Amino acid sequence: MTRSNLVGGELLNWSDLHPVDARPAAAGPAAAALLATALRPDDSVLVAGPHALDLITDVAERVTSVDVLVRSAPDAEEIAEALADAKGEIYCGSLDRFRGEDQYDVIVALDGLERLIGPDTATLTWADALARLRERLAPGARLLLGAENSFGFERLLQPAITAALPRDEDWARDVADTAPAGLKPLQAALPDADVYAVFPSLVDAQLAASSVDGLAAVVAARAVAARNAGPTLMDPYRLVLDAADAGMALELAPAWYFVTGELPAVLPVDAVPAGPGVLLEEHLLAALRVDDQTTLRRIIPSYVAWLQAGGNGSPDNVILDGSSYRLFGEPQDLDVVGHLARFVRRSMESGSRQPWPAGGDVHALTARLASMAGITVPPEFPGSNEVIRPLGSAEQLTTVARLSEELAAASARAILFEGTVSGIRRSLPYRVGHAVLNPARVIRRRVRRVLRKVRR
Template identity: 30%
Template sequence: MTDPDHTSVRPVPGEMRPWSDLDGPIGPFGGAAALRLLEDVLPRGGRWLIAGPHADAVLTLAQERSESLTVLIRAASDGETTSTRFPTGLDIAIGALDGLSPEDGAFDVVLAADGLDRVLTPDSADLAWPERLDLLRSLANDGATIVVGLGNEFALATLLDARVARDRHGDEEWRPIHSDTERPCSLGQFVDALAERGLTPSSTWTTFGPQAQPGLIASADAAGSARPDRFLANAATAAVRATRSPLLALPDEALSTAARAGALPTVADGFLAIIGGDAASTAHAPTEAYGSTGDESAWTARREGNGADATWLLSDATGAEQRVPGGRTVESELRELAEREDVPGFRAYAQRLGEWTRTLPDHVGPLTLDSLVRDGNTFVDTHVGGPAHEESARDMAVAAAWFRFQDRLLAQHRRHPWPPWVVGSELVGIWSSMAGVATDADSLESARVLADSLAGPTPDIVDARTALADRDEAAKQLFEANGHIFGLERTIGFRDKQLLTREKRIRKLHKDLQKVEKIRNHPAYRTLRKAAKVREPRKFAAAVKKKAGTRLRGR
C-alpha cells in the first residue's frame, strides 16, 4: 500500500540507466485536452497504477482520486525526479512492465494513456504489443477501469515525416516495437485486439497533434463524421500542424481529403480506449471533443444534432459556452470563390462581411477568417481561448484578417484571379475596399504587423511540393534570364560592330585632317591663300609694280 506520508522508490527488474523519458524528444503524456478527458472518465477511489511516462498534472489528478497510487517508470533518473516533485503519496517502481510481480497487481484503475511503447527496456523479454497488453491486463482487477493509448503508425504526420526511418526511431526515442507486425495500425485493429482479451472499450477516442501532448481528442464517431472546412476538421488540422516532427508538406490538404472521405480517424496521430470509466462519459449529450488552446487551457465540445452541419456547443476553461454553427468557415468559402475566379461573387461576399464588421464595436479583438463561420445573414467567431491579444481598431483588424487570408492562400498555392504584381499590400487594400474599409500605406503596414502576430510560430515543414514548385519557377526564371542575356549579348554585338564602323570612319577623317594640315602649313598654300583674296588683278599688278619700283630705286 502507498504510504500517504512519504513517497517510496523501489527498483524492479529492467530499470534503464542513464535514460530519461520525461526530458526526451517525445516527453511525458499530458496536455490540457488529455487532462480534461481523464477528469471526465476516471473514477475515484481504489488502487491505481500509472504505467509509462505521464505529466505531473496527470499524476496530481491520480493522486487526488486514488486511495493508493503506483507509478511505473523505466528510467532511474525519471523516478528520482518524480519522487522530488511528489514527496508524499506515491509508490514509484523503477523498471519494466514485465518486472512487476503478480503481488503488485489487483489494481482498480490502470492508466497507460501513453501507450505500451515506453514500458519495456533492453533487459526485458522481446514482447510483441499483444503480449504487453496481456501483462497490463494481468495487473488489473475484474471490472477495473483501464485507459490504453496507441500511437498510429499510419498517422498523417508519420507518413509526411521528413526524417528517414533510422532517425524517426533512433536511440533518442528507443521504440523497439516500431516494426512489430502484431502491433495494431488502425482503430479497428486496436479495438479488436482489446476485445479479444475481454477488454471491450466503453468509448474510443482519436488524438491529433504531438504524440504525448495531443491538441485535440475527439470521439471516434465524431471524427468519422467530421467534414472538411468545418469545426472539428479545422481543429484537427490546427492540432496536427503543431507537430514537432519536420514534415514534407503541410497536412491541411491531406486532412481535408481524409475528412471528405470520412477517414479522419484513419490518419489520426493516435488512439485512446477507455475500458470501464466513469458514468459521466456515457451520459446524455456526451462530450465528444476535447481541445487545448495556445495558452494551455482546455475546451470541450458536444454536438447538437447529426450530420456534417451539426451545431457544436463549446465550453471553455471558465465554463462559458459558445454555439458554433456547423457551416463552413469564411476562409473556405472565399477561397472557393477565388479558385473559381468568381471576382463578382468574391466582391459580394466581402461586402456582406464588411457590413457585419461595421456592426462591431470600434475596437475589437483579433479577427481571423479561418475561425469565422457564416450563420445565415450573420457571422459567428468560433475562436476559443488562445493567447490574449490587445484590442485594435476595427478597420485595422479587418485589414489584418485579409492579410492572414492572403498568407494562407499563398502558402497553400491556391489559384486566384489576381495578377502576381498586385499581391501584397495592394491586394489587401483591394479586398479591404470591397469590404468597405478605407486603407492607406500606414494602416496597411500596421495591419501587416498585427497579422504576423496572429500567425504564431512557423511549423518546421520542409514542404516538398513547395520546393518542387520553387524549382520549376527557378528553372523558368533561369530560362527567361538566359533569353534576356542572349538578347543583351546580341545587342552588345551589334553595338560593337557599330562602334567599329565609327572608329574606322574617325580614323579616315583623322588621316584626311592630317593631309589638310600638311597642305595648310606649306608656303605655296599661304601664297595661294593670299592670292585668292585678290579681286582686281590689274590694280593688284599695278600696286606690285609700284612697290617693286620703289624698292629698286631705294637700292
C-alpha cells in the same frame, strides 16, 4: 521517505520525464480532460509508463489510491517525492518484471506500451504487454491506453530527404514492442474500446476527439501545422482539413486513445468551440476555388461590417453562422485591411485554387477584396510587399505548373497577336489605307528613291 520499489529491468541512468535525446512523457490538455472524465473518487489506479508529473499528481488528487510503474530510477524517485502524501506505491522496472496480485479499477497508459520495458527485456510483444496490463484490471475496470500511428499525417508530411539521426530510444531492438500499424489492427486487439484521435501527439495531446470533422478538424489542423512548421511535402493545415473532408482524419491521426469500460460522461473537448457554424476562412476559400464572385461580394462586406462594429478576428479564427460572426480563439490586433491581408497571405500559402492569376502580390489581392466592401487600401501596409510562397513542396510545384501554364498561354496569345498584326500590315487594304492616311510619308519615301537613282 521515498516509496520507490525496484522490480527489475530498471534504467538507472535514464529519464523519460527529463529526456536528453528522447521524446518526453505523455502530456497535454486532452490527456488531462480524459482523466478528469474517466476517474472516480473511489478508484484504485495504476499509472503505467511515463506521464507528465502534473498528470500523475492530478490522478492522485482525484482517486483513493494510485500506484505508478516507470522504468527510470530517477523518475521513480521524483514521482515518489511528489506523491509523498498520497496512498499507493511507486514501482521502478519493466512490465515483464512487475509481479503481484493487485488489481485496479483504472489502468492509465496514455504513453502507450513501448516505454514500459528496457533493454534487459528479452522478448515482450505489444500484444503480450497489453495482456499483462489487462490481467491487472478488476471486473468492470477501465483501461486508458495510448498508441502512436506509424502511418499518420506526419508520415505524409516528412520531407523526402531527412538528415535527422534516430534518437537514443529509436535505435533498432530485438524486442517486438511497437504497436500494430494502423487503426484496424488496434481495434481488433481492443474490440470493446472507444477510440479518440489525438492531435498532434501523445506527448502534447491538444485534442482528443472521436469524430474529427467541422471545427474539431480545424483545431486538429492547427495542432498538426504547429508541430510541423518546417519544410514539408504538403501544407500540414490543408492536408488535415482535406483528410477530414474525405472522412480519413481518424485513420490518419498521429495517435489514438483507446478507452474501455463505462465512462460517466462523454470525453470533453474544450479546445473545440461549441455551437453551429463553419470557419469563415474555409467558406471564403471554397468560394474562391469555384470563382463564386456572388458569395464573395456578399460575405466580404458583411464580414467587414462586423469588424467595423467591434469584431476583432481574421477569417481563420472567426466562425460564420448564417449571417452572424463570432470569434474563435484570441482576438488579433489588426485593422480591417490587416485582417483581409492575413486571409490573402494564408490563401496564398495554402496553394489552393484561386480565380486570380498565380504569383499575385499581397497588396493587389487585398485591394481586390477590400474594394468589394468599398474600402481603399493604402499604398503600403505591413507585409504588403511580402513575397508569399506555398508552404508545402506539392503546393509549390502546383503553383509553378500553374505559372508555367499561364506564361505559355500568354506567349501563345502574343505570337498569335504578332502574326495577326503582320498579316494585316501585308494586306492590300492596309497598304492603301496607309497611303491615303499618310500621303506625306509616301511622297517622301518616293522622292528619296528618285534622288538615290539620280546620284547613281
